[in-house]
Amino acid sequence: MYTAMVRLRAIGETAALGLLRIVADRAQSSGARSRAVDVLIDLRPVGLLPILVDALKDGSVDLRWSIAKALGSLKDPSAIPVLEQLVSNDRGEVMLQPGFTVYVRDVAIEALAKLRRG
Numbered sequence: 001m002y003t004a005m006v007r008l009r010a011i012g013e014t015a016a017l018g019l020l021r022i023v024a025d026r027a028q029s030s031g032a033r034s035r036a037v038d039v040l041i042d043l044r045p046v047g048l049l050p051i052l053v054d055a056l057k058d059g060s061v062d063l064r065w066s067i068a069k070a071l072g073s074l075k076d077p078s079a080i081p082v083l084e085q086l087v088s089n090d091r092g093e094v095m096l097q098p099g100f101t102v103y104v105r106d107v108a109i110e111a112l113a114k115l116r117r118g
Contacts, residue, residue, distance in 0.1 A: 030063045055067060061092035069111060072110060077115060090104040090105050091103070
């Protein structure tokens with residue numbers, strides 16, 4: 001599925017609609033949704049921020065981690081309160097590879113710093 005998403009990136013804005021649907025669809029795997037977030041950050045379609053914020057309600061730590069990282073890349077100051085909530089409340093952790101664990105909170109802190117630097 002990831003290869004297909006990378007190919008969709010080349011199509012541009014039209015592809016974004018399908019990817020936005022994947023992120024919003026809780027029936028999709030968290031892996032597919034996370035990868036869709038990664039591609040959408042490059043496309044930056046209109047309406048991305050509200051879909052990302054809604055997807056944060058998902059229980060998937062992997063997805064929340066991807067979204068926190070993405071929010072810092074959007075350079076949209078309206079994401080600051082959302083990231084502040086993640087810093088305060090999210091204790092989820094993601095093992096990126098054996099022996100290398102990252103926390104949603106830490107990624108949210110980095111994203112906030114990125115937004116505040118402008």
